[in-house]
Amino acid sequence: MSVVHEHQDRSTSGYVPIREPLVLGNPTMRDITARIGSIVESKISAKYLLTLAFTASMAAWGLFALYYTVATGIGVWGLNNPVGWGWDITNFVFWIGIGHAGTLISAILFLFRQKWRTAINRSAEAMTIFAVICALMMVLTHTGRPWLFYWLMPFPNQMQMWINFRSPLAWDVFAVNTYFAVSALFWFVGLIPDLATLRNYVRGPIAKKIYSILSLGWTGSTRHWHHYEIAYLILAGISTPLVLSVHSVVSFDFTVGIMPGWHTTIFPPYFVAGAIFSGFAMVMTLMLIAREVLDLKQFITLKHLDNMNKIILATGMMVGYAYAMEFFIAWYSGNPWESWIFVNRAFGDYAWAYWTMVTCNVVSPQVYWFKKLRRHIPLMFVISIFVNIGMWFERFTIIVTSLHHDFLPASWGYYSPTWVEISIFIGTFGIFLTLFLLFAKFVPVIAIAEVKAIMPGAQPAHHHAHAAPVLTEKGQHA
């Protein structure tokens, strides 16, 4: 049957909805296996090695800066008395936010039966895990005595002391670690069938051995698929509230605080929207690169990118709404501290950061109102970068401007980072990209089994209803 076979629905005004294929060129299943398998099989190119070397050296530089910090003291950063958090926590929130899109794509879109997710969910999940690793790195090393990080866990110790469960930071520890664990499990469970596929595809004995071990002896038995599908559904089901809760908890770090500019109830939804926003932007950036470098245009089509841009536009608007609402609340609450801090945000010492944020997050996505621009590759690449910059500045603005001028004018100050903090931030990017490159080379970047499952004719006829939205709504019950 032809995938590009079109049905038209005139019920909606003027606009003619055309279901595009999720996979171009109508490949057979064997083609798909070969296409993804070949990425693993093919020789490592010099281009790949150079990129890897570059990102790895970024990571090394960052780790050196981190070592220098731990060896000397947090004093090598620019932090001071009013401003106790700067780039460290900004980066933490930033990376956590990046991670969220992965879970969102794999879990929420899965629950909504958005089949187009299959093209990107694998790499998005990988991104989640790597981003959370960076976030954990920031939050573990931002303390004055990082070698005592394990004190944040409740375990019996010689001081007979327990952690303080009232502290949002303690909540963070549980939330972020849970998030990391669940994402990793979810990712691995999703990988098992594809690893089995690779096991049977690759020729190299060592590679075969490794994939055999990793795939745990998966045979594709229907009896296994039976459990597997339910398990996967449950994991997706719990990941959804989890991803929402994690960034809410991260926002508690501020909302539970007493500082004007922090102590606001709008943060949890606002942070979640922002996280999805930045996450999708990051997925977009990486996908556009992977699409070129790994030649995945066949699987990551303009339709996917278009859908993602729609989400970026939507979440961008939510974030913009939150910015506006903050000011309204500040004014409406009649709380002088509150209203002053927001005026100071927009017109004070850090106005430059605030307006960078607004420009990147609210203004730049507006171009996505136009379908042409939603499908304009160079443009969307630029915008995705903008959004990431903007979201980083959002966290910076929230953290630093609220701290540097608070209640008592006598204790006001100003904060600017040192080379060490900047290096560490670069380092996190190095780590993130390095891990992603390794993933893209040695792990199936596309969920093979899931793609196959949505291929035309993949499912028995009477199951098209769920299985093959590649056909039009009308066609399904044919």
Add this chain to the structure above:
Amino acid sequence: MSTTPVGVVGEFTDANAITAAAISIREAGYRRWDIHTPYPVHGLDKAMGVKRSLITYISFAGMVFGLTNALAIQWWTGAWDYKLNIGGKGFFNWEWSMPIDFELSILGTAIFTVVGLFGLCKLPTWYNRYQDDLSFMKATDDTFVVTIDGDDDRFSLEGTQDLLRRLGAANVHVVTATTN
């Protein structure tokens, strides 16, 4: 030195055909048989007559386990083992225990679910009696592979192969293992 049949293997490529085949094989009364597919074929499990999975119960148990742990540790450490007046917020309050209650419930569910999945599927098992069979290997690529084990009561070298051929299986053959 003799060769004993491990089982019979047949290949299908059409989703509808395999579903139909599954029904007939089940009706033929076979117990020890399976269909290996590269991706979950919807309805195939029902067609094979696979019973409802226990995994949901396991997951629920995990949720309860996580929640109880969360409440227990927060109450015991705060209000029993080492009482500290922190910010005048009481030694234990459900209000501030919520986030951790929630997170640990999720964590419990996730771990139990995955462990349960592995348990039910007996993973990892790095051996399969058909693993060297070429048709069988295609099961992770593009073929639906039916395997009917030799130790099934109804198994007969000829009869079983005929059944598969009748159902439209391609490349039906017997898998043997040498024993001594």
Add this chain to the structure above:
Amino acid sequence: MSDRSVHASDGSPWKSIEQLAHGSQDTGEFAQEAEMAPLHENSVTRRSFMALVSASMALTAAACRRPETKLVPTVKSVQTVTPGMPLEYASVFANRNVAYGVLVKSREGRPVHIKGNNLHPSNRGASSPEMIASLLSLYDPDRIRRARVNRGQVSFDGAVTKIAEHIAEAQASGKRAVVLVDEHCSPSYSALQTAITAAIPAISFVTMPAIVNDNVAIANQQSYGVNGEIVPDLSKAKVIVCVDADPLGADKLSLYHTVRFAQSRTPSKDNPTMSKLFVAEAQYSLTGANADERVRLHPSQIEAFLGILSGGSSAGATTETTAAAQRASAALKAAGAEGVVVAGRHLSPRAQMMAASINKASGSAAVSASNVVPNSHEKWSAIATLQEDMLAGNVHVLITADVNPEYSASREFKAALAKVKNRAAINLHEDETARQCGISIPAAHWLESWGDAVTMDGTLSLQQPLIAPLNDGIPSVQDTLIALVNKVSAGFLGETATYADYVKSRWTGSKADWTLALQNGVVASVGAQPLTGTVAAQSNSTSTTQSNGTGAAQTNATTTAQTNGAGSMASAAIPSGMVLMTVPAHHLYDGRQANNGWLQELPDGVTKITWDNVALISPKTAVDLGLAPGLGAKEIIKANEQIITVTTAHGGIDLPVYVQVGMADNVIVTQLGYGRTQGGKVLQGVGSNAFNVAAPGHAVQYVAAKIEKQAGRHKIATTQNHHTLDDGNGQRTVARWISLDDVKDGNFKSLTDHFPGNLQEGYKQKPLSITPEYTYKGHRWGMVIDMSSCTGCSSCISACQSENNIPVVGKDQVMKGREMHWIRLDRYYVGDMTNPATIVEPMLCQHCENAPCENVCPVAATTHSPEGLNEMTYNRCVGTRYCSNNCPYKVRRFNFLNYNTETRSPLELAFNPDVTVRMRGVMEKCTFCVQRLHEAKWKARDDGRQRINDGEAITACQEACPAGAIIFGDANDPKSKISEAKQNDRGFRVLAELNVRPAVTYLAKVQNTASHTTTNHS
């Protein structure tokens, strides 16, 4: 950039340790590497030099043991040493010629804390930063350890012999052998000097303090017949008019004055009376900051102002000056004998006399001609004579005993010094002068030596050593002099005479009296007679060319005062244009303790500047000089940190500009005491020497100046920026003040309405809470701070620093905003920028009942004690800094780097063993001196009591406060002072609307004005 990298690239530590191996670590090799840094870069950061000379511990720690002399502890302490229990010994701290009684807390034989002696009349138990910080100077690693002749180390005896030879030569050649000494208030020292001169006439003593104020003595000679400085008692005055005087700020007497001034500054509803402080000045002094009414005067207007005040003509006075003067004189007239006029020490004799005549005319009760600062007689003639003699080559040998003329004297005097061939220095530090001397002999610290001191009212106090000299066998200056004289004329005071014996030998009272005197620290019961009498007798025989005259004042005071009008005095010609005014630094005074990190890092009371002296100018002047584009708050700040060259008739220096609101226009104010180049690591590269541009000590301290703008900037480390209470959103309610009329009318509403519809019942009301209340059964510690009596003297900060082992972080860290002081004095300006009023708000941990910091700490490192203390568990802290972020008062301090563990030995001996020394990565903050609370509990337990009685537990800041502005105690005890104070109508809690429920209550500042707003405009 990080300090560590600077440190790593600094080779000197190794170099110095090699020198140490040869026992020569302090002999001048450092001089070369320690050149004064250019203004725009600070070459030696504190942390880099803090790392130096650590190995010298071996030399000094061994020397730290019980003094060999028999000591008598105060009756308040146990008689024998119990390890772990402190002993307190009474002694006396002489801030030049002003004596303050002290109690020195000693642990296992080493002094760890200095506080005021309640029995002493001049400070009544209060202490000053200089007093407290002198403890650090005792353990200063940069003190001289060995005697030196030219470049080589010699024994003490060798050095003394060398000097003796020179003196012998002087005798032979009939030339002068002069000993240059600082002003002091020790009768025994005076007697010793007289005795020495008697024994060897060739030796003469010349008193030459860094800052000479002869004008006061000259004027008083005329108007009271008293050749000295008469000190008014501000507690006896209802109206105080300070004309360019700063009695509460940078002044040897500030402690004395603050104690008395603060007495009449706390009106209540029942007794709504307080003194009115009227200040007319050119700078913005701390006294001006405390003024009820303040006018800006250009120096050229001062005498005109005084003229009008004394009922004379208003010749040469501007209309503002006239108006202000008339307001002031009206107030004075109304007050009658309860008014007093205080004229700045540096003003002309004529100005002094005009002030005196006003006081005499009104018969001011505050002024008593017998209350005279010892040794404050006219000194310049002697100095001038010496200068001529030196130039003429009549001075064969010059011994500078604990004075530093090479740093502080005028160009002419330095030139004369260069003419003297043989020069010796007896000093604690190898300072600028010692460097120029062929012979240098180390001197003992006052905590290491015997002595005595007499106060203005003639009360005598004894100074007993608390510790054997840290550097073995180093005698006090007086002992060195005795040894010296013994070498020249054998048998002087007997071969083995020590100064200790000498002081005792002059004691005419009984042995028991002596013991009692040592216990109390003051000769109270035995009266002032036995010793001071003899001093007075001697002082008659001393000519003005010779030093001392300690008692001269007392004796002359009895002579009838001849009352010449001021007319006989020449008016001082003060140019009306740009004028430079050099004032003593608020905490460093003349820079003698410049090597003291505690004082260097103690923010100036008004400017809040640390580690620097700057050119203070008014906003308008900044604009006129083209340093700032306009008078707007944001524009004015642009002038700061720009470098200008100030040139006067005496020389020129580069100074960074700092705009000080409220100053008179066309005036540049800079502080003396900075810009030291020799004598330690701490003082290296700090500020520039304003003595180079100042008029010679005896003259009026106003000189015409030329300003030249230089390129580049010099970073200034302030602990507080320019932000005022007005955030553009109206006045912030964090620091409050009301007028005296409000108190009279019982109108305290402005203190209670925080938020619309919130806290109608005032600050005592508690908003609702969703969590159950915690009940405090036992003690409930709390504090009350009276902002009305607080003058901002900063004693509390120093006391806290000494008590709680608070590190000195250095200029670069202060610039980053990482100063560690647990209590800070927030300074807020109210009113317009031309002449704003000031509110000083001491800010420390509020020990909130619902502490926001506690909730957010993930490891429960900061928790609440059952007695209401917000406790910090250092060894549990992982350093997330979340608590600090969430503290609305920002009173928490984080150890960003290893500040304390890099203390240079033997500075660690100054640590209080009762308080943990914090490592890097740990948060810290005020603990309400929990270690003292525990000590009080032990005492209570020993007495079989369950509770601590009121007043038994005293925090360091409360103990030090001269104004008695801090009350600490048990709020659960209804009879305690604090419970009473918490009911005061002036009370309010900072940020009470946040429902954090602070344990500290502030009593609003009261300004003695009619309306609520500030009325002082010039």
